[in-house]
Amino acid sequence: MKDTSSIHQQVQSLCDCFATTDPLKEMSNIALAPESQEAALKWIALAVLHGINNNAEKIALVSTKEGKVKVTAEYRTAELPSPGADIGKKIVEAIREMTHIEKDKEKVALAFGFRNNSMELKIKARHEGDDDKITISFPET
Template identity: 50%
Template sequence: MKDRRSLHLKVQEMCDCYASTDPLKEMSAMEKSASEDVEESAIKWLALAILHGITEGAEKISLTLEEDGSVNAKVQYRKATLPSPPSEVGKKAVEIIRQITHIETPKGKLPLAVGIRDSSTEVIIKLKKDNGKEKLTIKFPD
């Protein structure tokens, strides 16, 4: 039977599941052992990125899909690179955000509410597709 829960709900459930872990450590482990289920891995990476941004006071996290298929993740609170997800997981993460936000144009920006346990926060999702490159940015509240 196919799971009919929304992708937004799945991301929130994954945030809840990993809320008491070290998101950066979990993201690093994903580089070596991504699940065979690309969608589940992408949802997990998005949840961990959101949790890391919230717990570490990040300004924003960006995921860039390069023309050559590689994926780069960066966090802005200090010049640091996040563990990038495997290529297929990064691509799926961007697709999931496009589905959740319904941003179908090459560029778009929308708020996204994320419930975690007994609280919630609002992040700003920004997507930009240009010259074979696609970038997802998650901006966190001040």
């Protein structure tokens, strides 16, 4: 049976499923997974959980034309596990689809909820040349 829920709903469901896991450990395993939209959505959910659990200000993913993907979190500068080039591109596509960002540079608010939590995430997307940057900003706690 095909899942007819939106990407947004799928990410929120994955947050619910992985809420009691170690997001960084799970994120480290994603680079080993086959390229798929499911792996990209799982990575997004784990990044959101990591941000919430560790009081992050923002998490940024940069995908370069050379195929490198770098992820950083800002609460203190720390590099997070990369999902790998193929899944990194899928993450950028999924976030753009979930937020309906079509311009090369745009900011949007994304209502996000799972379990008994709800918040507004700020999503910023930038596309320059062949490089993409997605930033998820978390509300102050």
